[in-house]
Amino acid sequence: MSVDILPLKSESKNKDRDENGAEPSHPITKKGILTSFKTGKPMTIPETDILGKCRFVSEFEKLNRIGEGTYGIVYRARDTISNQIVALKKVRMDQERDGIPISSLREIQVLLNCKHENIVHLKEVVVGKSLESIFLAMEYCEQDLASLLDNMQAPFSESQVKCIMLQVLRGLRYLHHNFVVHRDLKVSNLLMTDKGCVKIADFGLARWFGLPLKPMTPHVVTLWYRAPELLLQAPTQTTSVDMWAAGCILGELLGHKPLLPGRSEIQQLELIVDLLGTPSDAIWPGFSGLPALQNYSLKQQPYNNLKQKFPWLSAAGLRLLNFLFMYDPRKRATAEECLQSSYFKEPPLPCDPKLMPTFPQHRNIKGGSKAGPSDNTGAGDQTNNLPAISDLLGSIVKKRRVE
Incomplete structure (x- = not known):
């Protein structure tokens, strides 16, 4: 199967409109579908195959940019649900045409399997409104x-x-x-x-x-x-x-x-x-x-x-x-x-x-790249994220944890 993720179509046009008859601001996307290589027809993801969902990046408040490496930009952010400070690493997708880069998949797989005080802890994978918006939420180090x-x-x-x-x-x-x-x-x-x-x-x-x-x-x-x-x-x-x-x-x-x-x-x-x-x-x-x-x-x-x-x-x-x-x-x-x-x-x-001497204020500088990158897929993304992305990536992450 391919991994093309599409919004699930509604059964009728009437259901696509609100009570005033207006078009919804975003498509109804309760489930994701896959496209079969053999028939080219959409195939619904079975509920039994969805082990969990990734949270949306809109639940995090971006505070400042703290670094940029070969494989992504890193922000200091606040989890608005738990109020914890985390490091939010945006997966670099600039040159990717075939999905998530293998380097990021390896990083996710390795970190999900590592539990040691001297290895940075990956808390979860969170997603934005497009396939290009994937973030690793990790414990924050000063x-x-x-x-x-x-x-x-x-x-x-x-x-x-x-x-x-x-x-x-x-x-x-x-x-x-x-x-x-x-x-x-x-x-x-x-x-x-x-x-x-x-x-x-x-x-x-x-x-x-x-x-x-x-x-x-x-x-x-x-x-x-x-x-x-x-x-x-x-x-x-x-x-x-x-x-x-x-x-x-x-x-x-x-x-x-x-x-x-x-x-x-x-x-x-x-x-x-x-x-x-x-x-x-x-x-x-x-x-x-x-x-x-x-x-x-x-x-x-x-x-x-x-x-x-x-x-x-x-x-x-x-x-x-x-x-x-x-x-x-x-x-x-x-x-x-x-x-x-x-x-x-x-x-x-x-x-x-x-x-040990520490300088926690060093990475807590306000104002540095507060607005985030120009692609508008930063931690300020709104809640019109595609649940299909969340479901599929969540399945990968949760399945890896179970194994």
């Missing part, structure tokens, strides 16, 4: 680490860095134990509540994985956090790509600036080699056979310069960084192994999350 790093007068202390990394690693352990690889871990995708709780967000590139591993596109993970196997176009990816990104985040927090800020894939490889030395088949079996190396060769640099980069870091801290930056993905640290590192058990000890 700040993201990227903005904090840009706006803090004093950088995080080592005790605070340990507190952040422990929470990131716990979130990654949960994801990886549940066969999810994030594939876009970076400081701007780490949120923090006003209680100091760090949450991994933005799952648009996340994927489930299994054994045996299947090929995935290598063009994932923001360049500064991209693992060498991705840069060298290895055909398969594992959770190790997230662990490399975690190492980059740890280095960035410790050094108070991005660790490997390359401007191109070639320069990114050069920065990695400058920091860690040139890899070889001896330390990374199969290295010389990676596809990208057929086009160019890496410069020879025999030294590991992590100690020179972080001369004040303890031996345990350097061991952890080296473990996260192992060239061979099979030897790279797992989240579980990192959590057992002695680095987190030596002074200065990780601080209590409740003692």
Whole structure:
């Protein structure tokens, strides 16, 4: 069946008019219908197949715009029913002609199946008046680490860095134990509540994985956090790509600036080699056979310069960084192994999350994009939404929860 959703026609023209004989302001749409590929005739969605409805975005009051990423615009909004503040992420549909983008479906599926304090919580999916108006209502976090790093007068202390990394690693352990690889871990995708709780967000590139591993596109993970196997176009990816990104985040927090800020894939490889030395088949079996190396060769640099980069870091801290930056993905640290590192058990000890510095007012600025995008499908949409959209998307969401 196709997924063309149409308003259900009324049985007679008289029922299409109000008591004064006027046409209704919107079509009568009590049920949605599907169109059969075989006959081209409309088919009613059986009541037994509708497991629930998505709420309408008109039930949310948009307060201000707090961010925009590759996969959607994010607003701070108030749920007028519960009076809770939420983050409302509008699914980007600008270039879509075949329905909801696969990245958004993956994000919805992954988040509906994740329940962990260090993973952002998806509360529900809400809809507007057209198929292009789909929003993810998520728990609201007062700040993201990227903005904090840009706006803090004093950088995080080592005790605070340990507190952040422990929470990131716990979130990654949960994801990886549940066969999810994030594939876009970076400081701007780490949120923090006003209680100091760090949450991994933005799952648009996340994927489930299994054994045996299947090929995935290598063009994932923001360049500064991209693992060498991705840069060298290895055909398969594992959770190790997230662990490399975690190492980059740890280095960035410790050094108070991005660790490997390359401007191109070639320069990114050069920065990695400058920091860690040139890899070889001896330390990374199969290295010389990676596809990208057929086009160019890496410069020879025999030294590991992590100690020179972080001369004040303890031996345990350097061991952890080296473990996260192992060239061979099979030897790279797992989240579980990192959590057992002695680095987190030596002074200065990780601080209590409740003692983390917070700046809740940073994302609560009024007036920023209050009116929303120009397509008029923002949180101000009126209640003439198509129930068919709500029914169908609600069925997908509720069914996923049941499974």
